[in-house]
Amino acid sequence: MEDSKVEKVIFEREKIEDxxxxxxxxxxxxxxxxxxxxxxxxxLKISMTELKNTVEFxxxxxxxxxxxxxxxxxxxxxxxKKCQELEDKCKKLEKQLNEIEINQENDKQYSxxxxxxxxxxxxMKNEIHIWVLEGTKRLDPKKCMEVTSYWEYLLSLALSSExxxxxxxxxxxxxxxxxxxxxxxxxxxxxxxxxVKDDLCATTxxxxxxxxxFMKIRFEKxxxxxxxxxxxxxxxxxxxxxxxxxxxxxxxxxxxVQQQSKSCTDHIxxxxxxxxxxxxxAVLETAITDHYAxxxxxxxxxxxxxxxxxxxxxx
Numbered sequence: 001m002e003d004s005k006v007e008k009v010i011f012e013r014e015k016i017e018d019x020x021x022x023x024x025x026x027x028x029x030x031x032x033x034x035x036x037x038x039x040x041x042x043x044l045k046i047s048m049t050e051l052k053n054t055v056e057f058x059x060x061x062x063x064x065x066x067x068x069x070x071x072x073x074x075x076x077x078x079x080x081k082k083c084q085e086l087e088d089k090c091k092k093l094e095k096q097l098n099e100i101e102i103n104q105e106n107d108k109q110y111s112x113x114x115x116x117x118x119x120x121x122x123x124m125k126n127e128i129h130i131w132v133l134e135g136t137k138r139l140d141p142k143k144c145m146e147v148t149s150y151w152e153y154l155l156s157l158a159l160s161s162e163x164x165x166x167x168x169x170x171x172x173x174x175x176x177x178x179x180x181x182x183x184x185x186x187x188x189x190x191x192x193x194x195x196v197k198d199d200l201c202a203t204t205x206x207x208x209x210x211x212x213x214f215m216k217i218r219f220e221k222x223x224x225x226x227x228x229x230x231x232x233x234x235x236x237x238x239x240x241x242x243x244x245x246x247x248x249x250x251x252x253x254x255x256x257v258q259q260q261s262k263s264c265t266d267h268i269x270x271x272x273x274x275x276x277x278x279x280x281x282a283v284l285e286t287a288i289t290d291h292y293a294x295x296x297x298x299x300x301x302x303x304x305x306x307x308x309x310x311x312x313x314x315x
Contacts, residue, residue, distance in 0.1 A: 182204070255292045
């Protein structure tokens with residue numbers, strides 16, 4: 001009995017001590033929770049501040065980027081406007097250039113003294129001579145007669161310079177013309193062939209140099225390798241020399257046109273004492289060889305339609 005009472009007293013004392021210790025533990029727990037919450041709040045505030053700064057930084061960068069894009073858009077619009085203005089100016093300049101080229105061509109036509117360019121003649125290169133010869137075998141005789149009759153009507157005199165040596169000159173006869181050949185012997189192609197119309201009285205003589213003081217008309221077909229369209233001292237000296245002796249240069253257009261160059265090395269000069277003599281020089285733009293053909297047409301003093309023509313086809 002007494003023992004049970006003692007145990008009951010001890011248990012009640014421990015229970016009283018536990019009740020007294022409970023408030024202290026609660027206080028400590030509250031303090032710990034408060035401390036943890038303060039620490040969390042502090043870290044949360046720091047994170048919020050950093051996040052706010054980051055958002056503000058990104059916002060500033062986005063504003064800068066937006067301004068840059070806007071500036072680039074405006075600059076692109078200005079460039080497009082400038083390009084359109086330049087394109088309009090180019091069109092105007094191109095139109096002006098076309099007008100200038102047309103005016104230059106017109107001025108060139110007006111300033112061309114006694115010269116005529118005949119265009120539209122087929123261009124035949126040297127390498128197709130064999131094809132041309134083979135093609136002549138298939139020519140229509142009627143068409144040949146038409147061409148021959150037209151030739152007879154058109155030309156009174158035709159000259160072919162730099163002709164190669166010909167063993168039988170009669171192979172090159174034209175109906176209605178007499179053939180005169182000088183049989184040049186210096187080079188293999190220094191010959192001259194003259195086709196003179198039958199109704200003209202003509203004789204030929206192979207000479208080196210000879211003056212014909214009694215002639216009323218004198219024309220020279222020069223074969224001098226001087227390009228009279230180049231502004232050089234050699235050209236000026238040559239033109240001054242022929243002018244000094246009363247000759248007029250009649251061919252002042254390109255007579256040799258190649259891919260990389262063009263020149264006027266085939267000259268016709270005329271000297272006459274006949275008043276009101278009408279003459280016309282022409283360049284036939286057909287490349288049977290590397291030179292164009294040249295033609296000179298003379299009308300007599302009475303103005304009749306009698307023709308004397310000078311043709312040069314490089315042989």
